[in-house]
Amino acid sequence: xxxxxxxxxxxxxxxxxxxxxxxxxxxxxxxxxxxxxxxxxxxxxxxxxxxxxxxxxxxxxxxxxxxxxxxxxxxxxxxxxxxxxxxxxxxxxxxxxxxxxxxxxxxxxxxxxxxxxxxxxxxxxxxxxxxxxxxxxxxxxxxxxxxxxx
Numbered sequence: 001x002x003x004x005x006x007x008x009x010x011x012x013x014x015x016x017x018x019x020x021x022x023x024x025x026x027x028x029x030x031x032x033x034x035x036x037x038x039x040x041x042x043x044x045x046x047x048x049x050x051x052x053x054x055x056x057x058x059x060x061x062x063x064x065x066x067x068x069x070x071x072x073x074x075x076x077x078x079x080x081x082x083x084x085x086x087x088x089x090x091x092x093x094x095x096x097x098x099x100x101x102x103x104x105x106x107x108x109x110x111x112x113x114x115x116x117x118x119x120x121x122x123x124x125x126x127x128x129x130x131x132x133x134x135x136x137x138x139x140x141x142x143x144x145x146x147x148x149x150x
Contacts, residue, residue, distance in 0.1 A: 053096035
């Protein structure tokens with residue numbers, strides 16, 4: 001006898017919410033007119049967290065993708081003037097990736113688009129519901145470890 005999957009409907013709701021978030025973010029990205037894909041947006045946001053220009057291998061590791069995927073993303077962003085490849089000052093065989101001024105401007109637009117998307121998604125919730133959701137999401141993101149990781 002098969003036991004019913006009590007968490008099945010909840011898992012489906014989470015998947016549907018994730019898809020909705022992606023659709024809304026994609027629409028807001030398109031509306032802000034920066035002309036980049038969600039994956040390129042993620043790379044730009046990741047790049048902004050480095051104190052010094054990282055290597056593509058560093059970006060691939062941080063994004064948890066294969067290096068070839070980063071090369072493709074950087075190629076597209078470089079073609080649109082958002083990033084540039086620069087030589088490493090200590091090892092000329094190493095290439096690093098840095099944001100351009102246009103890339104920093106795009107990041108500001110992306111931030112506004114993400115905030116607009118979040119506001120749209122959260123609009124039906126009261127402040128109290130948002131607070132509860134925040135606590136629940138923290139628990140899910142941390143995996144129940146209390147924020148200490150594995």
